[in-house]
Amino acid sequence: MIPSSRFTLRRAFALAAFLTFAAGAVHAQQPAAHTVRIGYQKAGLLAVLKAQGSLERALSPLGYDVKWFEFPAGPQLLEALNANSIDFGYTGAPPPVFAQAAGIRFVYVGAEPGGRHNEALIVKPDSPVRTLADLRGKRIALQKGSSSNYLLLELVSKAGLRYEDIHPVYLAPADARAAFESGSVDAWVIWDPYYAAAQQALHARTVADYTSLDTAFNFYEATRDFAQQQPAAVNAILAQLRTTGLWVNAHPAETAALLAPKVGLDAALVETWVRRVPYGATTIDDEVIRSQQSVADAFYGAKLIPQKLVVRDVVWHDAENGAKVAGK
Incomplete structure (x- = not known):
């Protein structure tokens, strides 16, 4: 025979468990x-x-x-x-x-x-652009007002250029990729996953990222x-x-x-x-x-x-x- 004190304790635990479950069920239905x-x-x-x-x-x-x-x-x-x-x-x-x-x-x-390497300025593998100074006069695709816009500002400054020395082409990522693939722009500033995808599918070459810049x-x-x-x-x-x-x-x-x-x-x-x-x-x-x-x-x-x-x-x-x- 189970002592009454133990029986009462077990009933209390069982009741508490039931009430907890019931409360959860009611909450889930609300x-x-x-x-x-x-x-x-x-x-x-x-x-x-x-x-x-x-x-x-x-x-x-x-x-x-x-x-x-x-x-x-x-x-x-x-x-x-x-x-x-x-x-x-x-x-x-x-x-x-x-x-x-x-x-x-x-x-x-x-x-x-x-991050320092999840966003970059990229070009096609055979592009003549090798350094940031080579960006002068180039058409560069980017989303206006995006993180890539700031990276481009910093890279242009690092090269001793003014923003007016380049030709930004403001495009959303999907349109920018199409322009990059077709050759209607010379470079593209873009973040992941578009950046990683361009590296994999288009063998894009990275000219610069946030390395040596403040992120x-x-x-x-x-x-x-x-x-x-x-x-x-x-x-x-x-x-x-x-x-x-x-x-x-x-x-x-x-x-x-x-x-x-x-x-x-x-x-x-x-x-x-x-x-x-x-x-x-x-x-x-x-x-x-x-x-x-x-x-x-x-x-x-x-x-x-x-x-x-x-x-x-x-x-x-x-x-x-x-x-x-x-x-x-």
């Missing part, structure tokens, strides 16, 4: 109170979260579901953010500079260190309203990005195997770009702000934006501080 609309690009960390389903698992207990929207580049993503078609996204350093100059209501909510940060942005009204969601997304980033850095081959069928590319090609970037969201501290201010100042100096910007004005602060934006 619709999410909010939907978070995420803008992502093929090569970013958000694409890994999408493939894993890890963001849905992180946000579901908070009452959020997730919808995903893919973009070919940062400028298009921030245009969607401005139109309130998405709440949260990821870009390189220049797109938010152009967005701030255009008066788009967004805030920087997180950052990620930039800019990449950024996670949100609409100002979303960051102010849903700080718990913002912090949960950033926490998951940090966790997943550490996993990706330690498991590049597994990450490539996960992403390859999702993006329709060869796993070896995907692994090439995964290994080029240090993943993981960080907070936006003074170092990050100084770096981004330098990017903004470079575009203003090249007369590509109409006014000098103060990056700190659009940096989001943690929810514990009332989700306030500096200077607002």
